[in-house]
Amino acid sequence: MDPVRVLTAVAAPIIRANVDTDIIIPSREMKSVSKTGLAAGLFAGWRYTAIGGRDPNPEFVLNQASYADTRILLGGENFGCGSSREHAVWALHEYGIRAVIAPSFAPIFFGNCVRNGIVPVVLPAAAIAALAAVVQADPQAHRLTVDLERCEVRAATLQAHPFRIEVEARDMLLEGLDAIDLTLKNRAEIEAFLAHDQALRPWIYLETNRR
C-alpha cells in the first residue's frame, strides 16, 4: 500500500446522503474475482448515459473538464453505506482518489479505505459545504490539501479544518503498512491467548468442519 502523507489535489463534491457502495461500483461492474480492472465501473450508473455503456454523462461532476485529475471527494452523510464490497474502495483508488471527506462514513467502508491507502476524513457538514463552495468557484485553481501529518484539511482562502483520526488508522495510512505483517509480529501473544481461551471455551475450537 502506498503511503499517504500530504495530498494537494483537485476535489470534487458529490454531496448527497447515503451514497452507497452499489452507486460507487454497481454489482454488475464487478465482473471477475479481482481487485483490479474496476476504475471503469466507478460511479457507472451516474457516469455513463446507459446501463453497461461507456458514453460519458456530461452532467456528472467527474466527467467535467474542470474536475480533471480529481483525487479528493467531498461527500455527504453515511458515505459508503450498503454492501461491504471492498470493490468500491478499489475502484476509487484505481481511479486515483486518495481521500474522501464526509460528515460520517459507513463503518465497513471506512475500514476498507484505511486498508487501501484512501484517507477517510470526518468533518462537519458545514465545513464540507464551505470547502465545496471554494472548490466549485474554480476546481483546478482551488485545490484542497488533506494533511494527514497535521490532521487538517486546507483550502487557500479558508482556515484550516482540523480532523481527528485514530492513531492506528493514521499510522497505517502514513506508513503504508500491511496490517497482516503488523499483526503477525504478535504471533506469540495470539498463540498464548488461544491456549488460554481453548481451556475456557473448548466448544469454539472445532477439530473439523467436515461434519
Add this chain to the structure above:
Amino acid sequence: MPARTLFEKLWSSHLVRDLGDGVGLIAIDRIFLHERTGSVALKSLAESGRALADPARVFCTMDHIVDTFPGRGDETRMPGGKAFITETREAARRAGIRLFDVRDPLQGIVHVISPELGIVLPGATVVCPDSHTCTQGALGAFAWGIGSTEAEHALATGTLRVSKPRTLRVRFEGRLPTGTTAKDMALALIARHGSVGGNGFAVEFAGAAVRELDIEARLTLCNMATEFSAVTGFIAPDEKTFAYLRGRHFAPADALWEHAVVHWRTLVSDDGATFDREIVIDVSDLAPMVTWGTSPEHAIPIDAQVPSLQQSGTSSEAYARALAYMGLEVGTPLRSLAISSAFIGSCTNSRLSDLRRAAKILQGRRVAPGVRAICVPGSMSVKRAAEAEGLDEIFRQAGFEWRESGCSMCFFAGGESFGARERVISSTNRNFESRQGPETRSHLASPETVAASAILGRIAAAKDLTTNDSMTTHDRSAIDGGGG
C-alpha cells in the same frame, strides 16, 4: 468487578492485545465467506503465500450470485457469474475450508445457514465480508461485516485489529400488536433515529418486546443494524437461544454443550451497567411499516401517506430525489400504490417462520392479475422444511414462484432484475436506487405485508384482506371500494 455491558464482556473475552487509542487485537472464532467477496480474499491470501490460521473455523457458501432457478448449476444469469462460483470452489478446496456448494443440501444464505447449522454461537466473534453479518448477533455473538482485505487478515492471523465501538442499548418495551413484526421494529427504529443513528455503536437490542421474539425474528431485527450504520447489533442469549441451538449440526454436544450453556448464561449486561447511549421505543401501538423512499429511514406506518418534506425529516435535495425516483406525490396513501412485483426472501426474512406467516395469508388466495410474485427460501434446509409442511404448494397455488435458496433478487448483479420503474414490495433490507434492478422502485416491508400486497395488487396489510379475496372471487374493485 463493576457492572459490565454484554458488549464489554464480548470484547474483553476476545482481546488478545490492546493496541492503544481504542483499538484492540480481537480473536476471531468463526469466519464465513461467500462467492462474491470471499473468493477474492482466498485468492489474495493464496497469492501472498500465507497459510490459514485455522481452516476448521472457516466456512464458505455460494449465495450471492448463484441462480435460484430449479435445476441450477454453475451457470448464472449474471454475466461472468460462473467464474465467481468455480474460482470460489477451487480456492475453498485448496484452503481446506468447509464449502456449502451449489448442490450441497445445506447450502443457503450465509446468515441463514450459520445460525441453523449452529456455526455462530453465543459469545463468539463472527466475521464475514458481508454487511449483514450483524444478523448473527441475534444469538448473542459479536458478529460484524468486514471488507475482503480484513477477511484475508482474519484468515491469516485468526484475529482482526478492531476499533472499539461505543455502546448503545435499544430497548423495545411493551407488547407487539398482532400483525406487527421484528421487521417493523427495525424499520421503526431506523425511521425515528435515522440511517446514521447507530454510527459508531455496537447496539444491544433489549426490552420486553425483544425477549418475546423467537430466534428467527431476532435474526430479522439484528439484520438491519447495518442499515442503522451500526457496527453490529446483538441480543443477550436466553433459554430460547439455547433451545434453538441444541442439536444443531455444528453446535457442541453432550458434556461440551452443558459446559457451554453454563458459560452462555453469563452473557448478559449486568444490572447497573452503563451504556454510552440508550433509546427506548414503545411497540404497543406499532403498525406494520413500509418504506416510501430510497433509504430504510424512509419508513412510515402502512396507514400513512407519502410524507411532506417537513414530515420526511430529510434534506430537501434528498427528499425531492427520492420522491421523483419512486414516482410518488405528497399525500398519496401508501395503500393506494399499485405494485407489479412481490418478493419474499433475503437474509432478513426468508426463514421457515417467515414463510409460514406469509403462507397463512396466501392460503386459499391468489395474487392479483399481473403481479409477479417470487419466494426464495433462505436455505435448502428451510426449503425442505417448508415443503414437508406443504408451504410450497400454498405459495405455488397462490401464484408465487418457488425457488432454490440464495440471495436472489434482493440485489441486482447484472442478471435477473425487476424492471425499470416497476414497483416492488419486498421483504428485503435495502430500497436503495437500482438495488433490485435499474430504476426499480422497492418498498421494504414484512413478509406478511408483502403477501397481503401481492394478493391485493397494491400495498396492503394482512388485516386488509377479507374472506372475499379468495381464488374464486377475486374482485379488486370491491376491495378498494371497501376502504382498506
